[in-house]
Amino acid sequence: xxxxxxxxxxxxxxxxxAAEAKARQDAARFAASPAGQARTAREEGAQLxxxxxxxxxxxxxxxxxxxxVQRRSNDHTQILNEVVAEGWKFEAISTTFIPTTTTTTERWxxxxxxxxxxxxxxxxxxFSAAAR
Numbered sequence: 860x861x862x863x864x865x866x867x868x869x870x871x872x873x874x875x876x877a878a879e880a881k882a883r884q885d886a887a888r889f890a891a892s893p894a895g896q897a898r899t900a901r902e903e904g905a906q907l908x909x910x911x912x913x914x915x916x917x918x919x920x921x922x923x924x925x926x927x928v929q930r931r932s933n934d935h936t937q938i939l940n941e942v943v944a945e946g947w948k949f950e951a952i953s954t955t956f957i958p959t960t961t962t963t964t965e966r967w968x969x970x971x972x973x974x975x976x977x978x979x980x981x982x983x984x985x986f987s988a989a990a991r
Contacts (some may be wrong), residue, residue, distance in 0.1 A: 947986035
């Protein structure tokens with residue numbers, strides 16, 4: 860037997876430890892997700908559940924005479940379906956724009972300025988406990 864070889868028991872123990880670590884990591888990831896939070900709230904007997912997620916983010920750029928805004932939207936359909944599958948009924952949504960930066964450019968050849976604002980549109984979803 861070579862000096863650095865392992866016994867079948869050691870190999871099996873290492874594989875079992877790796878599988879257990881992966882299971883713990885997957886459980887922690889689920890618990891931190893909206894569906895995991897919904898499950899925890901349901902188990903604790905909550906009647907309402909609320910989550911806030913970025914619905915859209917914008918980036919803005921202002922240069923001489925122009926202002927450009929780029930948008931990136933997020934689709935929450937899968938997240939909402941996962942929360943409903945945990946025993947919640949969708950009730951309402953509210954959105955809020957949260958500005959993060961504003962860029963202003965003075966126009967030297969005419970009067971006035973150009974402004975471009977970047978930020979995040981935050982969606983807050985409210986669910987009620989569905990009948991079991």
